[in-house]
Amino acid sequence: MSAKASTAARIAEEAAAAPLCAVFRRHLRSVRLKYTPERAGVLDAIIERDGLFEVEELLNDLRDRRLRISKATVYRTLRLLQDAGIIMPAQIDARQSHYQLVYGRAPRDQMVCVRTGRVIEFTDPEIRTLRDRICRRAGWAPVTHRLQIFGVSPEDAGAEPPAS
């Protein structure tokens, strides 16, 4: 990806990110809950992470920002954000819990290197087209999808398999 394309993508994402807190607020109101500083803090940290993140990272980020938000609250907020359709579990790895920001952006697909575990995110419009075609044939209404391609990246082709 060129620097130019990446910059354009970032600007587009920042524009999309702006209303996220509004989306969250709207959802909370609809279920009669409040938009508290803790909840806002968690969402902000997620937006900063831009895409894929782990709970552990989020907790660190919040700690770094001197926001003292308990683990319990973070987990509770993650569930609310899921309900709001803002994030979804990414499930890269069974042990660690990864989530990804999904609201207002095309689903990010992942290529995972089976040698090193390295994850590269990408979006391919053809996947979406194919997904919608498959759904149409089956009579389903598509909502989103998750695609993980496992393979060996050229950089890691000589690497040892991970310790696991």
Next chain:
Amino acid sequence: MSAKASTAARIAEEAAAAPLCAVFRRHLRSVRLKYTPERAGVLDAIIERDGLFEVEELLNDLRDRRLRISKATVYRTLRLLQDAGIIMPAQIDARQSHYQLVYGRAPRDQMVCVRTGRVIEFTDPEIRTLRDRICRRAGWAPVTHRLQIFGVSPEDAGAEPPAS
């Protein structure tokens, strides 16, 4: 899927299933481990399950067959089967651990109903083609993939969202 197609598929799968224990045995030998009755029992139970399964189901199946194989051994065997490339984690749900049989069969993709959590497996050749094209462009060597399409199935269109 018609009864005829399903029968044909089953026969094909049974043919493919036969050598699975040989594949496992070969892998075990290559890492200087033994093909024990416990390990065979776990693999058999997985083959019976045909595709997607959870650890809990496996444990029940083994118990039903009066095979007393401890949970620890099942988990240890699952790891070996993963190493052998026979199964892989399916990660449908963060809580339950799902696995799927992958050796010698096209990866099964899943459509997950967001209303009910119902999972339907399918295989679409175009997905594989697209996957390989994406890999080629990126210089990766494809190994396998996992695709989950989330949507609303026609049968469940009126259903309540799950309790979660």
Next chain:
DNA sequence: GTGCGTGCAAAGACTTTGCACGTAC
């Protein structure tokens, strides 16, 4: 007798829950 395999129970990693206290309308 060395190496591997197993079951059991304990320990781990991560997540959820119960509870008491706070705060806002």
Next chain:
DNA sequence: GTACGTGCAAAGTCTTTGCACGCAC
């Protein structure tokens, strides 16, 4: 004062590990 939110610690769920015993070559 009612309803919701939070932190803390405890409980829970699922998985892995430590250890002693057993078996096979």
